Amino acid sequence: MILIGLALILLALFGAPLFVIVSASALIGFYHADIPLMAFANEFYRIADMPILLAIPLFTFAGYLLSESEAPGRLVRLTRALFGWVPGGLAIIALMACAMFTAFTGASGVTIIALGALLYPALAEAGYDEKFNLGLITSAGSLGLLFAPSLPLILYGVVAEISIDQLFIAGVLPGMLMLVLLGGWSVWSNRSIRVPLGSFSWSEAGAALWESIWEIPLPFVVLGGIYSGYFAVSEAAAVTALYVLIVEVLIRREVSLQRLPSVMRESMVLVGGIMVILGASLASTNVMIDAQIPQKLVGFVEQYVSSPLTFQLLLLLFLLVLGAILDIFSALVLVVPLILPVAAQYGMHPMHLGIVFLATMQLGYLTPPIGLNLFISSYRFEKPITQVYLSTIPFFLILLISVLIITFLPALSLVFLGE
Amino acid sequence: MTVGRLLDRLEQTGRLAEDTAVVLMLGAMIALAALQIILRNVFDTGLIWADQLLRIMVLWVALLGAVAASRDDKHIRIDILGRLLPPKAKQVTDLVLHLFTATVAAVAAWFALALVLGERQYGGTLLADMPAWIFQAILPIGFTLIAYRYLVFFFRDAYKLATGKTQS
Numbered sequence: 376m377i378l379i380g381l382a383l384i385l386l387a388l389f390g391a392p393l394f395v396i397v398s399a400s401a402l403i404g405f406y407h408a409d410i411p412l413m414a415f416a417n418e419f420y421r422i423a424d425m426p427i428l429l430a431i432p433l434f435t436f437a438g439y440l441l442s443e444s445e446a447p448g449r450l451v452r453l454t455r456a457l458f459g460w461v462p463g464g465l466a467i468i469a470l471m472a473c474a475m476f477t478a479f480t481g482a483s484g485v486t487i488i489a490l491g492a493l494l495y496p497a498l499a500e501a502g503y504d505e506k507f508n509l510g511l512i513t514s515a516g517s518l519g520l521l522f523a524p525s526l527p528l529i530l531y532g533v534v535a536e537i538s539i540d541q542l543f544i545a546g547v548l549p550g551m552l553m554l555v556l557l558g559g560w561s562v563w564s565n566r567s568i569r570v571p572l573g574s575f576s577w578s579e580a581g582a583a584l585w586e587s588i589w590e591i592p593l594p595f596v597v598l599g600g601i602y603s604g605y606f607a608v609s610e611a612a613a614v615t616a617l618y619v620l621i622v623e624v625l626i627r628r629e630v631s632l633q634r635l636p637s638v639m640r641e642s643m644v645l646v647g648g649i650m651v652i653l654g655a656s657l658a659s660t661n662v663m664i665d666a667q668i669p670q671k672l673v674g675f676v677e678q679y680v681s682s683p684l685t686f687q688l689l690l691l692l693f694l695l696v697l698g699a700i701l702d703i704f705s706a707l708v709l710v711v712p713l714i715l716p717v718a719a720q721y722g723m724h725p726m727h728l729g730i731v732f733l734a735t736m737q738l739g740y741l742t743p744p745i746g747l748n749l750f751i752s753s754y755r756f757e758k759p760i761t762q763v764y765l766s767t768i769p770f771f772l773i774l775l776i777s778v779l780i781i782t783f784l785p786a787l788s789l790v791f792l793g794e
Numbered sequence: 795m796t797v798g799r800l801l802d803r804l805e806q807t808g809r810l811a812e813d814t815a816v817v818l819m820l821g822a823m824i825a826l827a828a829l830q831i832i833l834r835n836v837f838d839t840g841l842i843w844a845d846q847l848l849r850i851m852v853l854w855v856a857l858l859g860a861v862a863a864s865r866d867d868k869h870i871r872i873d874i875l876g877r878l879l880p881p882k883a884k885q886v887t888d889l890v891l892h893l894f895t896a897t898v899a900a901v902a903a904w905f906a907l908a909l910v911l912g913e914r915q916y917g918g919t920l921l922a923d924m925p926a927w928i929f930q931a932i933l934p935i936g937f938t939l940i941a942y943r944y945l946v947f948f949f950r951d952a953y954k955l956a957t958g959k960t961q962s
Contacts, residue, residue, distance in 0.1 A: 385875075386890075386891065386894060387871075387872050388872055388873075388874050388875045388876075389873070389875050389876045389887050389890075389891060390871050390872065390873030390875075390876035390877075390887075390888075390891060391871065391891045391894060391895060392869035392870065392871050392895055393869070393870050393871055393872065394860070394869060394870070395869075395894065395895045395898045395899070398898050398899075398902055399894075399898045402898070402901060402902070402905075411905075412901070412905040412908075413905050413906075413908050413909045413912070415902060415905055415906075416902070416905055416906035416908075416909040416910075416930075416933050416934075417909060419902075419906075419933060420853065420909075420930060420933065422852060422853045422856055423849045423850045423852065423853040423929070424849065425849070425852075426845065426848075426849055428849070428852045428856075429823070429827065429848055429849065429852050431852075432820060432823065432852065432855050432856075432859075433823070433824065433827065436820060436824070606831075609827070610827070610831050612827075613824065613827035613828050613830075613831055614828070614831065616824045616827075616828075617824055617827075617828040620824065636813065636817045639816070639817045639820050639821070640813055640816055640817060640862055642820075643816050643820060643855060643858065643859035643862055644859055644862045644863045644866060644868055645859075645863075646855065646856065646859045647855075647856055647857065647858065647859020647860035647861065647862055647863045648859070648860065648863045648868065648869050648870045649870070650852075650856030650857075650859065650860065651856065651857070651859075651860040651863075651869075652870060653856075654856065700872060700874065701872065702870055704870065705870055744874050745872065745873070745874065
């Protein structure tokens with residue numbers, strides 16, 4: 376059994392698709408427990424029992440379609456017109472635009488491709504240092520993770536079986552904290568550079584607003600609808616998908632009807648990749664629960680860790696390593712079922728755990744060897760990966776500080792939940 | 795040559811069918827979900843079977859998406875050691891991984907088929923009298939197509955390795 380486990384880990388490290396590793400371990404687990412292997416298919420079929428999952432393909436499609444249109448350019452122009460007069464404005468604009476875009480497109484790396492290409496030259500033109508720009512864009516590419524309606528937040532709600540509406544509220548302050556700290560550092564580190572302040576122009580603001588007239592209602596409908604309780608999350612996703620489809624394809628015609636099917640297919644490649652791991656993990660989690668692995672894990676950890684403080688420190692360390700080797704979606708479906716009961720033992724609220732989990736995993740986007748953002752930036756801006764990595768270090772440290780604050784100040788996540 | 799051409803045609807038709815299926819499924823999902831919201835909010839009514847059908851469509855789109863990801867070999871993976879290998883060794887490990895993936899997917903497909911056949915015999919129904927096994931059928935279909943893709947990768951790469959050619 377241990378040998379098989381080691382072999383599977385080795386195959387995973389050599390690059391076997393993760394869903395295959397998870398499926399194989401579930402199948403082997405059922406076989407050992409004398410459970411008919413049909414159980415695997417039965418567990419996988421439970422995907423059809425989770426109404427909230429509808430939100431995942433719909434939001435992903437809407438996000439892909441938005442990034443294929445010229446909406447990213449309009450978003451940059453609009454934030455620039457509205458906030459360009461603030462000191463350090465352009466850096467802050469980059470952070471805000473990236474956070475907003477990532478929340479809608481699900482932290483799949485499209486932010487760097489869609490927005491980075493616009494912001495990177497703009498930053499250089501405004502006199503910012505190349506190393507700073509590279510680091511800023513690379514780290515901002517996963518910044519909106521904690522804001523509704525980001526895909527990882529939804530997936531955490533699914534796996535932990537807690538209210539996604541509440542998770543959306545829990546993420547607001549921690550997400551803002553990251554934005555504020557990164558923004559503050561951007562202003563401070565560029566204090567010596569005399570970037571000419573843009574002045575606020577009513578006519579430019581008006582023109583930018585007018586240009587984005589079709590996209591502006593989107594965040595209000597989605598966030599307003601969800602936060603007010605008017606829409607369920609999956610309903611908001613359906614409205615978003617249909618609205619974006621009508622606006623970008625039929626009204627603006629920025630994505631042609633001929634191009635539409637391949638955008639649909641591409642977005643479903645990502646969805647299929649995530650969901651097939653989720654389906655397999657439903658089976659593997661079942662195997663682990665039958666073998667009482669979560670209880671054993673709780674017992675094991677309790678033996679060595681007595682205080683909640685030590686537990687949280689160890690958890691952070693574990694999540695940092697996890698984030699460096701596993702992508703956020705796989706980590707969510709595979710690890711959350713295991714650490715939820717352990718965290719509960721130390722009095723950690725499941726909402727708080729979720730925010731800490733995602734915030735820490737966000738750092739994983741910036742850590743070698745698999746940090747997705749590093750590769751996308753390196754590819755997109757044609758810079759060696761080591762240079763990209765070095766440029767992100769100050770941003771990484773600031774995000775690490777935010778993660779520490781988020782972890783040890785649970786109120787930040789829980790204050791609006793009325794708990 | 796003619797057999798080759800026939801296989802080519804078959805492959806092309808298969809690709810078109812896969813792409814059409816995933817696009818239509820997503821399109822139908824958006825349309826049905828939107829229709830349901832309009833009915834609920836404007837006409838204060840709703841289709842009773844729509845929510846269940848939508849959940850099943852999510853399963854279908856998930857597997858069709860996974861089939862698409864398999865064709866592009868774009869599944870989520872870790873791959874720390876693989877990229878450190880010299881090209882020749884990487885070719886060999888890839889061969890093992892393709893065969894392993896095809897085998898696991900085939901096993902999953904086989905037992906999914908058993909589930910579907912069992913359900914058919916049992917005669918369970920969903921959505922007002924539709925046989926339930928039809929909705930489950932995507933499981934064996936999806937895993938079979940994934941297994942097929944990786945088997946094709948295996949033979950393609952084995953051929954490359956054996957002949958030292960880069961074109962198949």
